[in-house]
Amino acid sequence: MKNHLYKNDLPDGLDLGPIVAIDCETMGLHPHRDRLCVVQMSSGDGHAHLVQVAQGQTTAPNLCAMLTDPNVLKLFHFGRFDIAALQNTFGALTAPVYCTKIASRLVRTYTDRHGLKNLLQELLNEDISKQQQSSDWGADTLTKAQIDYAASDVLHLHKLRDKLDVMLAREGRDELAQACFRFLPTRALLDLEGWPETDIFAHA
Template sequence: MSEYTVIAERDAFLAACTTLAAAAGPVAVDVERASGFRYSQRAYLIQVFRRDAGVFLFDPPALDDFAPLQEAIGDAEWVLHAASQDLPSLRELGLEPPRLFDTELAARLLGHERVGLGAVVENTLGIALAKAHSASDWSQRPLPQSWLEYAALDVLHLVDVRDVLARELREQDKTEIAAEEFADVRDRPAKPPRDEPWRRLSGLHAVRGRKALAVARALWTAREEFAEAEDIAPGRLVPDRALVAAVVADPRSKHDLAALKEFTGRASRSELDRWWQAIERGRADPTPPRERATGGDTLPPPRAWAQRNPDADLRLKAARPAVEELATNLHMPTENLLTPDTLRRVAWTPPEPVDPGSVADALRAWGAREWQVGRTAQVIADAFVGSVQHAEKAADPAS
């Protein structure tokens, strides 16, 4: 096994960029974060591989300006696995792929049963990768050599994997499909923040009453602010279950909170004043939250459609199996042919009149790519029309 070092000095970084610029062909890129350990999703290690250049491991916290790396790669194609996970961290450093090949997404479009990096490498190249450090704390320094070997392997074979998958895409006539999907991943805007992120507290269903929900919100906010300031994952300070336990216990004093054995976590006692103040703020909140989250543009669950919107229920029940059959014929997961949410939204509020053209426009409005529109619009329109005809016959058996 090769010995790897993390490049943290400017001169070594510039020398590596020169070597990468002198090589040719696609560039494999990967990012290691410290999810579950740190609050931020920043990159703590960036791995880069290019044929005739080799593997380089860069230390983002030590290297401020990554413009030389962006310039060195130039307009070459970037190869990433599950690119949507790494692109935000790369963009924070000013690293942006001009062209993208996503090996995970390619494997999905090709109908591979397993699409994790290890599985895809083994399936395409016959090489088994050890995935021992994927959940490690990559913010620590120094990084053990075994971790660096693992990180290097994440990019070492990725260009070869890309070549095999590109050939499979050509054989299945999916090259253009993949190109549209890769461009969509690269250009997709970041999701807007949730309106009420505190409602994602695990176990919040056990909290009853608006005043108690106000306390839960205040505790979550206090933990979030402290976690961001310390750059520590919130759950490592006080787990969700401990916050909920404190709300449910409804302690009468700071002493009662300290005595609550379910209130655990590394900061549960050291920051006791912080949590007690949050509880008091929540209790005094003049605008406690609603019992249920506001709906926004969220649709009801499909199981409720028969009562809430019977016509939409019929449309969905007719279109869903038709889209699933089409996906099977194309040898890809249904959600890659068309996301379930997109189909549900078009079924809930169909265009008027229902025909392939209007359905195509509706699909585009909800973010479907052109290749998806071209393959599904006719199928969905036919299913919607058929559901209406079926309903009319059921209402008038004599017809």
Template sequence: MITKMNKPDFYISSQSQLDDAVTLIRQANRIAIDTEFTRRVTYYPVLSLVQIALQDDAKKQKSFIVDCVCDLDLTELFAIISNSRIEKIFHSSRQDLQIFHYNSNAMPGAIIDTQIMANFCGFGFNAGYSSLVKKIFGRDISKKQQNSDWQRRPLSKKQIEYAIVDVVFLEEIYERFLALMEKNGRHQWYCEEVKIFMEKALLPQQENLLKNFAFKGLNSRQIAQIRNLVFWRENQAKKTNVPRKHFLSDEAIGQIVRFAFVGKNLVSKLSQEALFEIEKILASEEKFSGETGRFFMNEMQRKYFQEAKKLIADVAAKENFSAQFLLTSSDLTKIICEKSFFDETITGWRKEVFGKELKEIIFN
């Protein structure tokens, strides 16, 4: 069993050290990897560290911390992320993959995610890394350094310990989960889930930008204004590289639309060009005629919802999955209210496991 390590075997802060490390990493068939980054005052994450662990030819673990704050050319390291020959084990990989994709403009390849694997292995819905380490190895991992300043140098001893422990258990977790999934005939299901995850992780999900907005009580023109302001804000945040809510908060967007004018506090904060764009959106006669993503069930639909929830709970208990992993309440509500979403939501292994029974309830 892997023991908790207090420091990496290699702390890389020069180009020659990185070049040597990349040569060694390229020889591996599989690596465990994680990142630390900062995103407090920028739209795009600022990469601070890349942590890597691998087994050498003697089956001994080697661990690396790459200090990305140093003046390093990371091109060859990024090439490893997109190399489909070398498997990369992450835990909860979405933000890590987005960081690598943003910095390299290349698609990550051969990605393994132990959080997704845990969903198929009876560890609950989207279990955290520290939770898995505690349950599997009986080891406690402190999360106190998670939100520390990763751009400050020198890093503290506790920061380095926190960073490297995030990768040293990953490969053994992966091996245990892989054996369990193969034993239970779940590995193909996992492969399907990862494919869906990868398709969504790196593609902009425009509708997700609207999830914090309530459209109840707004007319179709106001809904169109909110949507257009949100999408305009996103483009401006990317262009200026500031967090979207620093540029213009959700609350400010809501107030602008509800009262149809820009308050004095925003007039002093925004540029004349930005104010002009906001006024142009407010003056538009465009009306939104599509789905807002907010669904409200009638009495019969609520009955179907309860029947379907019982079905999902029964299937989850049988498969030792979280019911939320099988089908979230929001997705269930969506397909009950708008049946055309059924076939795009219930696909692959989910369709195989409970699709027929769920369809009988919803299309009753």
């Protein structure tokens, strides 16, 4: 396993394949206030590719081409936040997508523990550390601990998707999950446009 760190964009010619796991690190949880700092990706081969985003950066042509490629499925855990952060920074709406948190909520109805750490422990018997989650991702130089943490958030998503897909099919909720995934980029846009806490489908 190797972690590759790039500045500002993915290198020319890098092909991460038809299914790419993606996660983001930001300065906080408010996309309009807290800037995007790192985008980490994996093709599922055990290697991670991290793009460090500069303060004020608004373009990343190679990264955005992959995010918007209709032939590349992007895997997230809580994609709603990451898709919004990427859209807010680069103006690139990520699609098509798959979210392991949504899949978990649809099929693991026997629990309210849907964090990535919980899923990996139960379904893959993998234990990851969340110690660096709240560290300073805007620093000019990332520590090895930060890089390893960022990588750990994407290295297992392919296998996790496989496990969740089996459960979704078994419970007859795979089509419902796909409908949710198709709506997810729109849900992220609603967040950015001012409806983060409003259920626009509610009667009240």
